[in-house]
Amino acid sequence: MAREQRIERIRNIGIVAHIDAGKTTLTERILFYTKKTHKIGEVHDGQATMDWMPEEQERGITITSAVTTCMWKGTEIHIIDTPGHVDFTMEVGRSLRVLDGAVGVFCAVGGVEPQSETVWHQADRYHVPKMAFVNKMDRVGADFHGTVEQIRTKLGAHPLVLTIPYGAEDSFKGVIDLLSEKLIIWDEATQGTEFEELPIPEDMRAEADKAKAALVEAVAEVDDAVMERYLSEETVEAEELRSAVRRACLALKGVPVYCGSALRNKGVQLLLDGIVDFLPSPLDVPSVSGIHPDSGETLTRPTRIDAPLAALAFKVQMDQGRKMTYVRIYSGRLSAGDEIYNPRLRAKERVARIFLMHANKRERVESAGAGEIVAVMGLKDTTTGDTLCPKEHPVLLEPIEAYQPVISVAVEPKTTGDQERVETALRKLVEEDPTFKVRYDEETGQTIISGMGELHLEVLTHRLIREFNAPVNVGKPQVVFRETVSLPVRWTETFDKEIGGTRQAATVTIEVSPRERGAGNEVASILPPEKLPPGLEAVILQVLSQGLESGVVRGYPMVDVKVILVDAVFEQGVSTEIAFRAAASLGLKKACEEADAILLEPAMTIEVLVPDSFLGEVIGDLTSRRGRVEHIEPRGLVQVIKATAPLARMFGYSTHLRSLTQGRGTFTMTFSHYEPAA
Numbered sequence: 001m002a003r004e005q006r007i008e009r010i011r012n013i014g015i016v017a018h019i020d021a022g023k024t025t026l027t028e029r030i031l032f033y034t035k036k037t038h039k040i041g042e043v044h045d046g047q048a049t050m051d052w053m054p055e056e057q058e059r060g061i062t063i064t065s066a067v068t069t070c071m072w073k074g075t076e077i078h079i080i081d082t083p084g085h086v087d088f089t090m091e092v093g094r095s096l097r098v099l100d101g102a103v104g105v106f107c108a109v110g111g112v113e114p115q116s117e118t119v120w121h122q123a124d125r126y127h128v129p130k131m132a133f134v135n136k137m138d139r140v141g142a143d144f145h146g147t148v149e150q151i152r153t154k155l156g157a158h159p160l161v162l163t164i165p166y167g168a169e170d171s172f173k174g175v176i177d178l179l180s181e182k183l184i185i186w187d188e189a190t191q192g193t194e195f196e197e198l199p200i201p202e203d204m205r206a207e208a209d210k211a212k213a214a215l216v217e218a219v220a221e222v223d224d225a226v227m228e229r230y231l232s233e234e235t236v237e238a239e240e241l242r243s244a245v246r247r248a249c250l251a252l253k254g255v256p257v258y259c260g261s262a263l264r265n266k267g268v269q270l271l272l273d274g275i276v277d278f279l280p281s282p283l284d285v286p287s288v289s290g291i292h293p294d295s296g297e298t299l300t301r302p303t304r305i306d307a308p309l310a311a312l313a314f315k316v317q318m319d320q321g322r323k324m325t326y327v328r329i330y331s332g333r334l335s336a337g338d339e340i341y342n343p344r345l346r347a348k349e350r351v352a353r354i355f356l357m358h359a360n361k362r363e364r365v366e367s368a369g370a371g372e373i374v375a376v377m378g379l380k381d382t383t384t385g386d387t388l389c390p391k392e393h394p395v396l397l398e399p400i401e402a403y404q405p406v407i408s409v410a411v412e413p414k415t416t417g418d419q420e421r422v423e424t425a426l427r428k429l430v431e432e433d434p435t436f437k438v439r440y441d442e443e444t445g446q447t448i449i450s451g452m453g454e455l456h457l458e459v460l461t462h463r464l465i466r467e468f469n470a471p472v473n474v475g476k477p478q479v480v481f482r483e484t485v486s487l488p489v490r491w492t493e494t495f496d497k498e499i500g501g502t503r504q505a506a507t508v509t510i511e512v513s514p515r516e517r518g519a520g521n522e523v524a525s526i527l528p529p530e531k532l533p534p535g536l537e538a539v540i541l542q543v544l545s546q547g548l549e550s551g552v553v554r555g556y557p558m559v560d561v562k563v564i565l566v567d568a569v570f571e572q573g574v575s576t577e578i579a580f581r582a583a584a585s586l587g588l589k590k591a592c593e594e595a596d597a598i599l600l601e602p603a604m605t606i607e608v609l610v611p612d613s614f615l616g617e618v619i620g621d622l623t624s625r626r627g628r629v630e631h632i633e634p635r636g637l638v639q640v641i642k643a644t645a646p647l648a649r650m651f652g653y654s655t656h657l658r659s660l661t662q663g664r665g666t667f668t669m670t671f672s673h674y675e676p677a678a
Contacts, residue, residue: 007303007371008281012328014080014095016123017111018668022135026105026262027068028273033193033269034070034077036358040191067326067357067373075276080372082119086586092119094384094434098314098328098373101279102130103271108142108259111635112150114607114668125142129249129280130157133271134259137165138172141637144259150236151255160218160245160254163270164211166204175259175267176200178212179238192265219244221254242277249278258538282371288330290387290397293343293443299395301331305369308332308393309340313379313386314400318428318467325379326357327388330397330468334374335367336390341391342382344399348391352378384434402434405450406602406647406671409457410475411464412446418470422447425468429460436460450480454651454670479602479613479648482559482674483551485595488513490566493587495579506579507569508540512591515560518673521548525565532570539577540565540584545587552597559600559674563588600674608641608657610665615639617660625649626678644672 031037068083080099082092082199096102102123123130134147144165151159163175166183174185174195183200186192200208220230229236236244248254255325256278260267284301288310289300301310306585309332313325327334334340338351355362355375368374382388385399413422426438426449437450451457454477464470489512496505515522523545524536544565548558568580606627610618618641619629627645634640650669657665 003274007283007305007369010281010371011075011077011279012098012100012282012371012373013077013273013279014050014082014099014102014128014274015105016082016092016096016102016116016119018110019109021107021110021116022103022262023105023276024081026103026133026268027079027193029265029268030264030272031068031070032191033272034072036068036070037358049496062558065635067375069356069358072272073276077275080373084094093122093403093539094314096123096126096128097400098312099126099128100282100285101275101277103275104132104255106132106134106147106151107139108134108136108144109139110609111143111147112154114605114670117154118670120157124252127252129252129278130255131249131271131274131278132157132159132257133267134257135262137168137259137266137577138170138261138264140169142168144168144170146621147528148257151257157255158218158222158248159252159257160248161211161215162245162274163258163260163267164208165259166201172261172264172266175270176204176208176211177270178215179242181208181212181238186264186266188265192268195269205383210442213475215340216241219248219254222248222251240479244279250284280331288397290395293346293394293396303331303370305331305333306336307370308395309334309389310395310397311388313382313384313388315480316382316384316432317375318432319377322377323379323431324377325354325382326373327376328373329368329370331370332390333367333369334376339449340388341394342386342388343394343396344386345381347381348461349379349382349388351376382396383431396669400434401671403452404480404669405435405437405452406480407453407457408448408450408478408480409461410441410446410448410478411461413474415472415475418472420459421468422464422470422472425464425470428468429463433460446475452671466484477651479646481554481556481602481677483553483556483597483599484515484558484560484600484674485512485592485597487595489591489595491587491591492567493583493590494569495583495586499578503574503577504576504582505571505574506576507567508565508583508587510544510565510578510584510587510591511564511566512588512595514595515562517675518559519560521545521559523548524563525600527565527568531568536570536580537565537568537578540568540580543581543584544588547585552589552592553599558592558597561592599677601648601677603644603672603675604650604669605646605672606641606650606667606669607645608643608665608667609635610641610661611638614661614665615641618657618665621656621660625653646675646678647671 015027017023027414028040069078080095082095103266132151136145148159151157163177166176167173167449176183183198185196187194220227226236226244230418245256249256256274258271287300292299311327311329313327315326317324336351336354338349342349354368387397389395413419429633430436430438435452437664439448441448442598461474492509494507523541544563551558608618622643625645626649627643629643631642
């Protein structure tokens, strides 16, 4: 097959959703029907192929995004199965950064849940075309049309419904394919590998006709060719409609919607057809662009094997103690033994081996080209978000943003003999996970680890023991605070001391002021160029930026602060770089103290699903935790409470909610913003 044709037959997709929507269950069926596996692995049995980590198998959740490759109708599908729990959002974000398309999985009972919204908007940010699969149509309370309406209202998407359910809940038997106008019934005896295509039953004919008319109308709204036929009241043929749905999906104007039940083996093959028909190949998405690391010039790399290499490292994983780097190749070819260039480090790396991954199993290949996702061994210093390219054709692709941790615990080795092993293991985990931070507290002598939530840190401490044989004692969870200023202040600081028999003096004037919450820090200068010799202004700004990393209340990083270098006094012969560094550092500290520095704590957005009978108790409990209830709405048989509360008061809430609601309440919690600590 010609090179271009082969790239055209590649799909790089992610399966994304809220926890428990059925992503991994769906992925297991995809692997089974594409004959990648010969047995369906079930999440509830701890046997799912993609959930290969012991932590995942025990908990029945996905923790790390797993990559696999399968074939369907001559198309090579690279799939990343991502976590649904909010503590592992970074795994989803970095996966979406390198994917061309995504399948959003929605529970027909729960509808569009909070984490679904988060990952959907992450995909929007990276302009990733999406499809939707409404899963669990066999569950009590399944509401296909209600879920489609939520996709429209909550996600701001334009759903193009391609299949509708035949029956629901216990009587869910199959789906009606609106493009082929056939009823499809799966054979349960063959685990859904065999299915029948039947004419639409008479009792469903009116509903199917109505749904088909709605589909044509929805496509007409976003496609001019179909609009013309629609207005002329001409029949739109199935192939024409299929092409229009593809155009709408690729242009981010429409979302093809399928339904089924992955656990009951219904609806998956049609979804696979949709992945091939509607989601983009690497040739259908815009060529990747970056900047020249030296000149800053914008560069584009075409999706061709004969173009210069441009690849992005999006995930690092320790494999039996050795570092494995997952890479998306955007252009060019990567071969084992190649010497490549990392422009961020300005260093060369050597590719030892290349693998196609199937969860934690690997297949060695000699080379990989544009459009492929592979794992590479041998890259010693490359980390998440780094670009790989030839030194003679350097390019720096947009890096992957990491989230800031909100919760910390202290850890210490169980014995002094374990100290070195624990430190080595922590370094490896930090390399794997950009949201995991480690610092040493000078005052207490403790090692403090920080992450995205209680589950995140629990999983990491378990991995220390299990994978690295580095047993630790773990303290109680602590909130990661921040600091900011409340008032604008102008401050002049003069440093004038004799050091080693030489007088060193410098004066700087800075203005410190608060910014809007969530705006981040800004450090800038309004000094005229003639005020300082070349290079000194940059040194002062660097010191001011570093100074914001440690606040004046309790030493936490400062956020949402604006620092402006207003003036500086330079005396020939005595104003040295050391003097300006000292003046800037002291001046910033005193200015922040005068600007009424305050402590900020993380506030969380909480969504609680609770039966009517427990509504009062749950609201009362949230209020006692300084929670603010913002909205209550019915969703099927339960009430949904939306609230915000300080993270410090939410530790252990999962256990408390279970006892409060006899095990029937569930909740999700996501970071919202920082607010003044009470």
